[in-house]
Amino acid sequence: MEMSSSCSQRLLALVVLFLVFLQCFVNGFDKVRGVNLGGWLVVERWIKPSLFDGIPNGDLLDGTQVQLMSVTLQKYVSAANGGGTNVTVDRDIPSWWETFKIWRVSENKFQFRCFGGQFLTSQSEGNIISATAETPTVSETYIVERNNTRVHIKLLSGIYLQATEENQLTADYVDELGWDDNAATFEMVIYANNLHGDYQLANGYGQDKAKEVLKKHRNTFVTAEDFSFLSQHGMNTVRIPVGWWIAEDPNPPAPFIAGTLDFLDRAFLWARIYNVRCIIDLHAAPGSQNGMEHSASRDGSVNWPLSQDYISQSLNVIEFLSARYANNPALLGIELLNEPSASSIPIDVLVSYYRSGYQIIRKYSSTVYVIVCQRIGNADPMELFQASIGDENVVVDVHYYNLFDAFFANLNPIQNIQFIYDSRRTQLQTLDSANGPLLFVGEWVNEWNVTNASQMQYQMFGRTQLEVYDIASFGWSYWTIKNEEKHWDFKWNVENKYLLLSNSMKNSVDKLHTIGPTILAIMLACRGSLYDGKTTI
Ligand SMILES: *[C@@H]1O[C@H](CO)[C@@H](O)[C@H](O)[C@H]1NC(C)=O
Ligand SMILES: *[C@@H]1O[C@H](CO)[C@@H](O)[C@H](O)[C@H]1NC(C)=O
Ligand SMILES: *[C@@H]1O[C@H](CO)[C@@H](O)[C@H](O)[C@H]1NC(C)=O
Numbered sequence: 337m338e339m340s341s342s343c344s345q346r347l348l349a350l351v352v353l354f355l356v357f358l359q360c361f362v363n364g365f366d367k368v369r370g371v372n373l374g375g376w377l378v379v380e381r382w383i384k385p386s387l388f389d390g391i392p393n394g395d396l397l398d399g400t401q402v403q404l405m406s407v408t409l410q411k412y413v414s415a416a417n418g419g420g421t422n423v424t425v426d427r428d429i430p431s432w433w434e435t436f437k438i439w440r441v442s443e444n445k446f447q448f449r450c451f452g453g454q455f456l457t458s459q460s461e462g463n464i465i466s467a468t469a470e471t472p473t474v475s476e477t478y479i480v481e482r483n484n485t486r487v488h489i490k491l492l493s494g495i496y497l498q499a500t501e502e503n504q505l506t507a508d509y510v511d512e513l514g515w516d517d518n519a520a521t522f523e524m525v526i527y528a529n530n531l532h533g534d535y536q537l538a539n540g541y542g543q544d545k546a547k548e549v550l551k552k553h554r555n556t557f558v559t560a561e562d563f564s565f566l567s568q569h570g571m572n573t574v575r576i577p578v579g580w581w582i583a584e585d586p587n588p589p590a591p592f593i594a595g596t597l598d599f600l601d602r603a604f605l606w607a608r609i610y611n612v613r614c615i616i617d618l619h620a621a622p623g624s625q626n627g628m629e630h631s632a633s634r635d636g637s638v639n640w641p642l643s644q645d646y647i648s649q650s651l652n653v654i655e656f657l658s659a660r661y662a663n664n665p666a667l668l669g670i671e672l673l674n675e676p677s678a679s680s681i682p683i684d685v686l687v688s689y690y691r692s693g694y695q696i697i698r699k700y701s702s703t704v705y706v707i708v709c710q711r712i713g714n715a716d717p718m719e720l721f722q723a724s725i726g727d728e729n730v731v732v733d734v735h736y737y738n739l740f741d742a743f744f745a746n747l748n749p750i751q752n753i754q755f756i757y758d759s760r761r762t763q764l765q766t767l768d769s770a771n772g773p774l775l776f777v778g779e780w781v782n783e784w785n786v787t788n789a790s791q792m793q794y795q796m797f798g799r800t801q802l803e804v805y806d807i808a809s810f811g812w813s814y815w816t817i818k819n820e821e822k823h824w825d826f827k828w829n830v831e832n833k834y835l836l837l838s839n840s841m842k843n844s845v846d847k848l849h850t851i852g853p854t855i856l857a858i859m860l861a862c863r864g865s866l867y868d869g870k871t872t873i
């Protein structure tokens with residue numbers, strides 16, 4: 337059967353109308369008002385502590401820093417100069433040379449990494465333990481037996497280490513061994529234990545159990561209902577942290593666990609159903625770009641800038657993600673790297689990576705936003721505005737927390753609010769008017785370093801942030817959708833009315849000029865109830 341020409345014309349008209357409608361919708365996408373899906377495809381224990389509950393010897397995960405004191409000598413084991421020589425047992429007070437980072441081989445087998453990066457090895461002259469191995473193998477692997485804070489450390493051959501009267505550490509203790517004060521017994525101090533990311537979880541549980549734990553977590557932590565919730569509350573975007581190993585699904589290198597790609601696909605599906613856009617954020621880059629658990633660092637080292645391999649591998653991940661999602665209507669942007677460390681990553685290395693990432697994304701799409709994150713630490717956000725990363729649709733992401741810095745430790749509620757209104761607002765206005773990339777507050781939270789603040793104080797803090805961050809030309813996204821710490825939890829904040837979205841969602845930049853001063857006036861009038869007793873302004 338042939339279609340009549342009038343019918344096909346009508347069909348064509350309908351299609352055109354539909355496209356125009358679509359175009360209007362896309363253009364009508366004013367600004368990002370979004371929420372991060374933190375702790376989902378990249379794990380952070382503090383967001384969901386129970387994930388780590390079942391790990392045996394769970395306080396000895398990769399990157400845990402330990403110090404060892406001989407109970408007979410009452411001296412600490414030391415790798416002088418941070419490594420490169422024979423180990424001694426001669427220090428009264430432990431510092432960096434006496435602190436070792438654990439690489440976990442199994443529940444009770446560990447390697448010890450010195451401050452300078454080398455490993456304690458039994459492959460040396462005599463039976464002396466030295467701090468000279470560049471990479472760990474069997475002769476750098478030790479079995480640790482624990483009894484409360486006391487440990488015995490033995491080689492895989494079964495021979496125990498002991499502290500000699502000459503202050504050396506030797507692998508030659510063969511006698512019967514008890515937990516009394518003997519030369520082979522050490523007090524182990526856990527000095528730092530603050531890395532709990534994907535590496536620690538997967539290597540801590542081992543592959544099989546980790547698969548089970550992560551499958552359940554990924555299936556339940558973020559679901560279609562969350563997208564529905566976000567959509568109902570006026571959120572139009574999700575920023576989704578992913579780890580580099582997503583590009584190697586279904587066979588990512590150990591210890592990483594496959595499956596995140598499937599869930600990212602699901603997120604795109606839900607996004608289309610609930611009319612939400614997605615920003616994919618390379619949150620964990622190979623080698624680690626900031627040494628933190630959310631970069632999936634093994635032991636806190638920042639290796640990403642040290643090797644061109646890690647940088648090319650990161651670009652491959654960007655290529656993989658671009659190829660897969662560039663034509664998906666739910667894709668809004670790709671963020672090339674989350675929170676690179678200012679102290680470890682030179683700006684020229686970063687800018688060169690960002691430029692290459694831009695070119696790669698542009699091979700697949702002329703419109704997808706290319707988002708580049710400001711370095712964390714001591715860096716001027718203007719550095720990326722002047723960097724000529726690309727010509728079209730480049731966005732600079734800044735993260736704003738009134739936390740993690742001594743400056744905020746003693747601010748009362750009014751001072752916190754004033755800081756947002758004065759300092760953050762001024763910075764946003766300056767950056768926005770720099771005639772460069774668009775501006776995005778990609779992470780912020782309705783939490784501060786104020787103890788026992790009232791609901792009203794939180795509401796004002798949240799409202800002020802919403803209004804000020806709305807200045808950013810590209811918009812903002814809250815960190816994070818769900819969190820064991822309820823003040824970080826977007827859903828909790830909204831449901832319990834600690835974060836009042838409604839009015840601010842209708843906000844425009846203009847409105848700020850009327851509302852901002854009003855809020856300040858109310859704040860000043862309410863000084864009595866806002867004042868937390870710490871400081872006056
Ligand atoms: C380490 O100890 C061995 C055995 O006592 C000795 O031969 C070697 O010279 C020592 N190395 C250093 C750097 O002190
Ligand atoms: C731990 O050490 C104490 C003595 O300090 C000993 O009585 C106990 O049996 C030891 N526990 C184990 C599991 O070896
Ligand atoms: C809050 O301030 C205290 C000092 O009063 C500081 O030790 C702590 O690290 C701060 N917390 C955060 C999350 O910034």
Ligand SMILES: *[C@@H]1O[C@H](CO)[C@@H](O)[C@H](O)[C@H]1NC(C)=O
Nearest residue numbers: 786787788789790868869870
């Ligand atoms: C905060 O509230 C808790 C529970 O009501 C209370 O125990 C604590 O002393 C309060 N802290 C401060 C600094 O007021």
